[in-house]
Amino acid sequence: MAMWGGRFTEATLSEFRDFNDSLSFDYLLAQQDIAASRAWAKGLLQAGIITDIEAAQLEQGLADLAMAIDADPRLPLQTTEEDIHSWVESQLTAKLGSVAKKLHTGRSRNDLVATDLRLWTRLQAGTVRKSLLAALAALLEFADKAEQAVMPGFTHLQRAQPVLVAHWALAYVEMFKRDLGRLDDAVARMDSCPLGCGALAGTGVNIDRNVLASELGFSHAALNSLDAVSDRDYLVELSASASLCMTHLSRLSEDVIFFCSGEAGFFKLGDAISSGSSLMPQKKNPDVFELLRGKTGRVLGHLVAILHVLKGLPLAYNKDMQEDKQGFFDLMHSWQQSLLVLATVLPHLSVNREQCRKAAELGYSNATDLADYLVSKGMPFRDAHECAGELVLVASKQQLPLEALTLQQMQQISALITDDVYPALTLEAGMARRCALGGTATGQVAAALANAKSWFEQVVAG
Template sequence: MMALWAGRFKKEIDENVNAFNSSLSFDARMYKQDIMGSQAHAKMLEKQGIISASNLKEILDGLDKILHDLENGDLLFDPTAEDIHMFIESELTKLYPESGKKLHTARSRNDQVALDLRLYTRDEMLAIKQMLINIIEVIIEQASHHTETIMCGYTHLQRAQPITFAHHLMAYAEMFYRDITRIDDCYERMNVSPLGSGALATTTYSIDRNFVAEQLAMKDITYNSMDGVSDRDYAIEFASALALIMMHLSRFSEEMILWCSWEFKYIELDDAYATGSSIMPQKKNPDIAELVRGKSARVIGDVSTLLTMMKGLPLAYNKDMQEDKEALFDAIDTVKLCLPVFTDMLKTMKVNTEKMREFAAKGFINATDCADYLVKHGKAFRDAYKTTGELVAYCIDHDLVLETLPLDIYQQHDQAFEESIYEAISLDTCVMNRKVDGGPSPVAVLKSIQIMKEKVGALS
């Protein structure tokens, strides 16, 4: 395929250079967006009297045919084409030689690719947002069954205080909801049209940029043509949002891996979402969670690639920016691969409520409530803290727990202790009394579940 910019050159480009220069292998996925942008541009050219109505009809018909043939497999991408933009324009010119040559009037590949990438990113934002809604809904479903399932909460991966499994799960719902809001924020900034910026300095044609933006359901246009063609902030911002999604999935994966180990046995993964060992017949490996945890590194790397690629570029467009797509596309593809399978794994897991309760009964996770008992009987918290620490030390030395420590031992440390201490430090009391908004009690968690349902419902 002859390059559409070949007029200036006396020799054909070297075959190796052409392969090095080409981006079709990865930007071909933007064919729908490229055609959509070209159709809007052609309508504007006709509206402004720059091309005729017959030109417009042929351009629209030709682009429709190209789209139809690509999706049906009747038209294959030409591997010698420089990029998706040149490929589509070349195919259009084959169908309608005169009209096809007029399509590129008043635009450059610089503003064309800037538009295409925004349109593509916009579509992927909506797809990933729906996946996040799906995982939040599954978390809510699981949490709703476990508002009274007591488990041990951890800090520093050390047993800390009793919570409910629902409370733990809903922490991830909050994370994924923040991910949605980040995507929404990025969408708002990204959804503006750069078309009409030209190569960097607009055009002498009397074009209507706002008309094109309206055709493409974009809220505005870019107001500096140099920034319009060279801005990739939205790609970096979206990739950063995707990296946060993967970081959240990775944290969740780490806990799932711990929870399904023999040492915890809090959950069991469905057989469809685990694998075995080629040599050890007893093994049931959480490979899905491990792969998600590993793939988070790819997306974090993609953000670094985009930032490093852009950091030294002068205005306006530079060929370096062709490197934006593979990193962004990889981040998008990785998240879209991980979210659905993780969601299904979470939906099908079995929860061992007895094992959670058993673990919660160990490790003195009710010690804070013991100290609070003294505070409620008039003691200063720091004094109560010291007394409780001494009681814990006594229990460790005598192989006891606070629930089985004799009352006379309690009273040797502080006469404020009464028989009611045993009720105060029971796991059920410790959890049920934490009714503060955002807390782990069933009442508080049910409220947080309802609020999250309303938030997610408002997104639909």
């Protein structure tokens, strides 16, 4: 059943219908469309447009329809309606007759779809939030179990300085904390109700839109009808938030893939989260992390798509906006699923402590500690940096670690070096020196983990 007609005398081309209709994807908004219609029916009653009896009939009909959708969410796909709005109206009309035709008084599909999409987005954002919290919980647990395990930190993918494994995990906790803040901010900004704004100029029905907004769980009614029916900022904000969060997830996945490789061997993949090769029996592949990394590109693409849809649109509603849904529906699903998968697989990832420590001791990662030692003896840092570099060159030519050089060899570069240099070059001493806020010293990491746990408990408690 088309929701438009009268001035049209020719039948719609089937090719146009196939191109124009949106029921194949906007059926996902069925419950939201029903909820908006129930609220609108109450508003029509208060405005004196329908009687108490008609309002009760509409309420019962819509409630029955909601139950039918609960039982079979794909029920609308069994029809050939244009979109979810026409499906709801046709179902009501079949059951209630002319009473159902009064429901659309004073409203448009423009303000209706804008309301439906906000309601759906709010619901899905809540699900994403739960999955993000689950991912944070898994990261905190991973950091807790890592205890004092040490691993090499990297810059330019080259060994740089030792860090605690927990420090690595807490870096991603910080990223996901910011992602949570962005998600909450975006949801807060979309907390206005477009229903009652009509096609673009506002409704002709004397209806209290603030009551309508409250009925649907919004804090307030949208203030400008032109803006309300054409606003998709919240889709862009959430798509951008998803893109950045997925980028963090992808970076974590890249780390894990490398750390689990034979070349590194820092982490071990549990059998439950690994796959093998159809040809090579020895393979144990990190497919789950590769897929997490790969899905990021998919989400980024949806962000770019919605920006391109909106960038040239004049006020108010344009049919281009029908293209806002499929990509966004997929984006929200991919975002939520990816976070939930991360939360599920992290407990099956373990740390190879011995290999991590061995790797942390390689690559002259204590060269900076040697420079710091010389600074403590009164040498300017730039000179200390050069001396440490010269000693690295001496050690590398002999294929020895810095701490294996004799005191005589070291003193040939600087007479300031004494026997107390050797304790300063140990792994523990180097990390203990990084004791300023945010550093990888054991005490700092323990405090950071405790603070992160406390913050998490407060967020979960609400």
